[in-house]
Amino acid sequence: MTVxxxxxxxxxxxxxxxxxxxxxxxxxxxLRGTVPPYIFFQLKNIFQxxxxxxxxxxxxxxxxLADYVEKIIANKISPxxxxxxxxxxxxxxxxxxxxxxxxxxxxxxYISQLHNIVTHGLGLPxxxxxxxxPGELRRHNVVIAKSNHRxxxxxxxPDAFNDFIAFINRDQKEQDQLLMVAIAHHRFMYIHPFDNGxxxxxxxxxxxxxxxxxxxxxxxxxxxxxSVFYTDRDKYYDMLTKTxxxxxxxxxxxxxxxxxxxxxxxxxxxxxLQRDFTEKKILLPTIKxxxxxxxxxxxxxxxxxxxxxxxxxxxxxxxxxxFGIETSQKxxxxxxxxxxxxxxQPVEEGGRVYTINFVxxxxxxxxxxxxxxxxxxxxxxxxxx
Numbered sequence: 001m002t003v004x005x006x007x008x009x010x011x012x013x014x015x016x017x018x019x020x021x022x023x024x025x026x027x028x029x030x031l032r033g034t035v036p037p038y039i040f041f042q043l044k045n046i047f048q049x050x051x052x053x054x055x056x057x058x059x060x061x062x063x064x065l066a067d068y069v070e071k072i073i074a075n076k077i078s079p080x081x082x083x084x085x086x087x088x089x090x091x092x093x094x095x096x097x098x099x100x101x102x103x104x105x106x107x108x109x110y111i112s113q114l115h116n117i118v119t120h121g122l123g124l125p126x127x128x129x130x131x132x133x134p135g136e137l138r139r140h141n142v143v144i145a146k147s148n149h150r151x152x153x154x155x156x157x158p159d160a161f162n163d164f165i166a167f168i169n170r171d172q173k174e175q176d177q178l179l180m181v182a183i184a185h186h187r188f189m190y191i192h193p194f195d196n197g198x199x200x201x202x203x204x205x206x207x208x209x210x211x212x213x214x215x216x217x218x219x220x221x222x223x224x225x226x227s228v229f230y231t232d233r234d235k236y237y238d239m240l241t242k243t244x245x246x247x248x249x250x251x252x253x254x255x256x257x258x259x260x261x262x263x264x265x266x267x268x269x270x271x272x273l274q275r276d277f278t279e280k281k282i283l284l285p286t287i288k289x290x291x292x293x294x295x296x297x298x299x300x301x302x303x304x305x306x307x308x309x310x311x312x313x314x315x316x317x318x319x320x321x322x323f324g325i326e327t328s329q330k331x332x333x334x335x336x337x338x339x340x341x342x343x344x345q346p347v348e349e350g351g352r353v354y355t356i357n358f359v360x361x362x363x364x365x366x367x368x369x370x371x372x373x374x375x376x377x378x379x380x381x382x383x384x385x
Contacts, residue, residue: 033273
């Protein structure tokens with residue numbers, strides 16, 4: 001038997017109240033970063049990659065970040081289960097970003113579509129990460145490893161799932177909306193509606209809830225909610241288990257854990273919207289590292305450095321005069337070589353102004369390394385599971 005889903009009232013003099021107020025400011029803050037959009041969206045793609053990998057590794061996927069980066073650089077499509085699982089999560093994130101807005105109703109059809117996407121093409125449990133009933137509620141009872149909690153029986157599940165759907169679509173007071181996101185994540189895991197893939201879908205739903213609430217990723221914010229969970233996976237599971245009591249005290253403790261982690265992540269990632277930080281802490285160290293590893297030449301390093309330091313983070317062929325390259329033929333050769341190595345791309349399709357590209361070439365190794373050095377990448381993504 002399940003208990004009605006409710007939002008307990010926090011003490012508004014407690015730490016969680018301050019966390020909620022800070023997140024509300026971030027939610028309504030209109031970001032006006034100084035990083036050009038063609039740089040921002042590449043960074044966003046990288047954090048989508050981290051979100052994808054983190055969610056999969058929580059479930060036991062053994063692909064490391066280093067492995068993942070190398071597959072992206074090589075454009076290697078591997079048929080193995082781990083790679084398909086990652087590709088499915090990428091597709092699910094794209095589905096959320098394309099189909100979730102302020103007035104989106106996250107109903108059973110929406111959640112079923114997410115489950116279909118994340119389990120597509122995967123082997124059946126217990127060995128595989130797929131599902132016997134993609135998009136459908138489980139038809140048998142389940143147990144959760146390392147937990148004394150028993151999810152609702154399959155006969156009671158439809159009512160429990162309908163209660164969940166009603167809860168997440170209920171009109172909430174503004175001060176309760178973030179608490180709803182935290183409690184909904186736990187309750188989804190608590191009812192365990194699918195035969196497999198509940199963790200992946202539950203974390204994806206958290207991403208969808210945040211976008212629906214206004215943490216907009218299309219116009220200038222990067223969010224990576226799974227990092228809250230994989231930064232300390234054992235604590236994540238311990239907190240979920242403790243909250244299975246459904247007591248107000250434990251629900252609020254879970255909410256404080258989740259929302260404080262989310263606030264810390266957003267605060268940190270928002271630094272990447274500031275051009276000075278991204279230039280000096282991320283991009284310039286990246287190309288220096290690539291030069292030290294002999295992945296780029298000294299001339300390529302100098303051209304990319306010039307580009308990064310340029311006000312708009314762009315360059316055009318005439319700028320190569322600065323390097324003593326004066327003939328059009330030589331300029332064209334160098335520009336084409338950089339394009340062939342995927343290290344620059346036109347700012348506009350068919351344009352003659354170029355910016356750095358670092359999402360699908362050797363520079364990606366350096367970007368990931370400098371992001372890690374600056375605290376954006378958890379060790380968990382590279383540890384053996």
